[in-house]
Amino acid sequence: METVPRPGRGPQSKKNKPQAKRKKPRRYWEEETAPTAAGASPGPPRKRKNLELGRHRQKNSHSSKKSWLSKKSQFPRKSQEQKQPGGEKKPGPQRSLSGFQDPFPGPAPVPEEVARKFCRIDRSKELPHSLPKTRSKLEVAERVEEEISAKAARSELLLAEEPGFLEGEDGEDTATIRQADIVEAVDIASAAKHFDLNLRQFGPYRLNYSRTGRHLAFGGRRGHVAALDWVTKKLMCEINVMEAVRDIRFLHSEALLAVAQNRWLRIYDNQGIELHCIRRCDRVTRLEFLPFHFLLATASETGFLTYLDVSVGKIVAALNARAGRLNVMAQNPYNAVIHLGHSNGTVSLWSPSVQEPLVKILCHRGGLQAVAVDSTGTYMATSGLDHQLKIFDLRGTFRPLSARTLPQGAGHLAFSQRGLLAAGMGDVVNIWVGRGKASLPPLEQPYLTHRLAGPVHSLQFCPFEDVLGVGHSGGITSMLVPGAAEPNFDGLESNPYRSRKQRQEWEVKALLEKVPAELICLNPRALAEVDVISLEQRKKERTERLGFDPEAKVPFQPKPKRKGRGSTASLVKRKKKVLDQEHRDKVRQSLEQQQQQQQQQAKPAGVRLSALDRFVR
């Protein structure tokens, strides 16, 4: 059992240091000078400190107020009070055979900031009064959370790679640095990641990286479809579908490829063999794949948003957006909600289990051109025909956090894993950077800019590589964007270097862990809440069935007093007293509520009633 070291109990190693000798008894009112604590041992330094060691240590674990680790942040006081019943014993300085002691006894301290990141229990919420039995359960839950977060924080150590950005010399604007400069500066392996595919023949290209970031698929407007391992530049397949290609997307693995063609949606394997032609999805304009739900979301010209479960081949839901042609779509990686942009300046959020949009946001005066959602699901970037680029907060308020007018509207937007925002405007790609992970990029100075051979038709950051793939009318460009991607990958989840066997293994596991489509909702954490409405309903039904409320408060029944004072009259009097008190409380509460309501009502009324209203006829 280990927890984040809290100021309450830290390892007491200072004991053994020579300067820790006490000259004077420490009083409780004095500031503790050294973490030696234990105010009960005054007097000159003793020789036989070792004898006392064990006893003091025990005492210290309760009384010492400071730990020598991180002093700046503390866990909530509440958690400090509850102690492990199992009697967590700090492993004191272990004696080795040689007699020397470990200068850093016990487990290494856990960085609290990191540990807090993994804490999920919202302690700010007030809980109603709980019985001791319940309280013990709550305490157990909190303790477990603490332990687990400590463990997770410890395992952060394993994330060896650290992200970094391009930094200009003093005064230098990083946007002036060209791709050629970057390529020249970086090592050969990284330089190889920058390349241009000159494909002028088959028109503007859409591209898509696989989830591991290893494979790249692209489809040209004039029917050219290809997939390749872009790191080694090994071509997997190349075909011409002899039909307009609207969009292209990898399914859960690189072995399957969905292509939105002029008429139907077709699925190919990595050899270029057509596996399926899905006629239920026709005239598809945009594709999105929800990897944890195995859903392929398609937006069509006819205005339908269709969810296709690729694991069983069934259409889960076909939703009519009632907003004309759909050609702007993005998925929220946090909650798998699909964002659709419409020509009336709104963005609507969809889940397959609800027929209407979950949320509709009015974003622009003109029609939407592009939508992108960042990996944490916090921000949504939109660009409209009014040449504005806006970033919205998706955490409940849906308010624009920042907005910029661009010289030309951004036709395509993309967020990287670490929150960089790329916008394709005409033949130029601009990239903005926020400070730190998942922070909002301030849309002032672009971090990088790049001019392409033709107008941008598709943008995507490559996962786990500092690369931005741009599909344009002149082919494909792979740009180097330092600091774009997450440097550490989860080898069990999406491993760029996985073998075929590993992929197969992962596929089975992923299918077993498939999330049902109906769980998609705006706030996924709401699933961990109790369904209050049906809870109440059940309670009501039960009381109806029983004829009384078993959980209701029993009406006060006074106990008869002894020694002749328990007359019926006095009993009744006492009973009435309590009842009256309760009644009074109730009335008082309702009065207060009424007053509040009146105040609330009075305010808006005051707004509407102006002195000038008398002139309005």
Added chain:
Amino acid sequence: MQAAEMNAIRAAEGLLALSQQEELVDLPNCPLSASEDEGDSDGERKHQKLLESIGSLNGKNRWKLAERSEASLKVSEFNVSSEGSGEKLVLSDLLEPVKSSSSLAAVKKQLSRVKSKKAVELPLNKEEVERIHREIAFNKTSQTLSKWDPIVLKNRQAEQLVFPLEKKQSDFVPIEHVFSSWKPRTPLEQEVFNLLHKNKQPVTDPLLTPMEKASLKAMSLEEAKMRRAELQRARALQSYYEARARREKKIKSKKYHKIVKKGKAKKALKEFEQLRKVNPIAAMEELEKIEKARMMERMSLKHQNSGKWAKSKAIMAKYDLEARQAMQEQLAKNKELTQKLQVVSENEEDKGAEEEELLVPDVVNEVQMCADGPNPWMLRNCNSDAKGEIQEEPEQPPKPMVQEFSESEDDERTGTEEEILLQEFEERRSLRKRSELNQDAEPVGSQETKDSSSQEVLTELKALTQKLNKKKHQSRKQKMSSAGTVLQIQREECAPEEEEPLLLQRPERAQTLEDLEDLGHEEFSQNKEFPRPVLKGEQTERNPNNQIDAPKGKKKEEMIDLQNLLTTKSPSVKSLAIPTAIEELEDEEEKHQKQIIKEAFAGDDVIKDFLKEKKEAVEASKPKDVDLTLPGWGEWGGIGLKPSAKKRRRFLIKAPKGPPRKDKNLPNVIINEKRNIHAAAHQVRVLPYPFTHHKQFERTIQIPIGSTWNTQRAFQKLTTPRVVTKPGHIIKPIKAEDVGYSSSSKLDLSVTQSNPKRPTGHRKKQLKKNTVD
């Protein structure tokens, strides 16, 4: 004991009952015998009886005993009657023979012995006995069972139980024993062993070296005594100090506390000065603390003369010198507390104070920014504030504030302290008054500005507003002049000047697109909603404008809000590479293009459509009333006749108001309020046992269990089964020995038997003792 008492009481009661019976038996006898004796004198007796009954009618002696009027010497063989003789018959009388004989002495003795003995108590009846038995049995069993309570509780709370339960191996084998059997075998081991021996390192007893052992032995009795004495002394000192502290805490004198506080403050300051010389880093920390205190002071209204006491004093201040002084003191204190502590090295101190004041707040702000970190609101705020203002209107710094600031600074320099305080006080008062005035005038102004949704109305209103504004200014000025000092008037003048554009700007704004363009800059800076209101910084208290702004911001209307959202002119991006299509465009053309865009979108009224849609959604989501009116029931019916309003009102069941919509305050959003049934099917519907409120239960299921979110260890820990059984093993019931109890419950039993009514608390304690033993 009680039982015995009860028995005694019972016996006494029995006797009483018996005697009463006897009397009852006696009563009817008497008249009977009398009637037999004197049958002839019947009429007389009847008369007598009648008289008696009449006499008893008054209720006093209704149950008068019938008494015999004449002595009866006749002794019945069935009845021992003492009546008539007037003295009781005593047992000894019977025993005493006519003449005394010695042969009866033995019998007499025996009898006396019998007499001295109490009567044997009646045995309790069967039910009583059984009840007592039951009680004792219950106590006994409950005691023996309650011994298991802690174990049961422990097992219930245990994270994991492994069956069959095994005894814990409490005693570890000391490491010496382990080592004793170990012998070095390989040459390397031997070599190491030799080395250790050479250095007198402990081999068999790894805990203590010989040196340590020696030192252990070295502690003499004297030393120990001394040590003990020291400890005692320390403890005593501590208790003295505590007592003193407690005593001092109880002192209620305000003056005393004031003096103590002052002393402390002085001391702290002195210490700080010293610290600054000795340890500048620590001093900086100390300084931060002071700074924090200052911030707190500035945030609070503690010494701002805004409390109840201060207000009462303010009334008195005109006449009472002391009250005035008290107020001044308060203000001085505030000033003192809010004054910045200047810690600059001597050479730097020469520089202007202004510079410092400019510098420090910036630093503070930056720190706050950093601390806020990823909070996008704060970030946004900073950006918009800093950059927006600087970029957009560098030529228009907030002039009035600066003026004020400089004024106040001048004041500070010129005037003596008291004067300043007086002035400030005056200012505050005037401010308060003015704010009241403003509030009077405020709603009118703000509503004018906010009503801009309908443009036609606005044009009509425009003239009116101007008139009103003028009037307002005039009236206000008049009032002010009556109130005030020169300074006030100065301030007053600058305030309305500022107000005017604010008030007039709104109605004009939305009229044409050109206007909108022109106003673009100002709008951006003064927007209420987005970007967020510009923080006025430290002058909030002093700036009169602020009081006007605040209520306006609160009362916002949707339409304006939405307009703002979409029409705010966002700063344009300057990027190095401009798309080729636009590159050749010059600035003017660019502007022209923007104009075109705006005009193009002016036609399709996106906002209006959206608002309409939202309204419909809101209407649809409202719970509907149920109308149960039956037309023609109880009144005339037919074509063209409607049920009366009264009736309709009577039979209309109003639907309860639902909770407020989530998008109530979000003008640009429609949030679907419908419940997602499919997702709800996966939610928990029944609260498990110990939880009484859903929030409690929710807290326990917040932690994800899967291995995706946890480390392997944590995952294993989270998914350990609660009960583990070993296959093929018999799970025996738990025994006392397993848990560490000795099976000696006899002692407990005897205790309970001796006094079964012992309170339960005692028993529990005893139990605990037993378990500990």
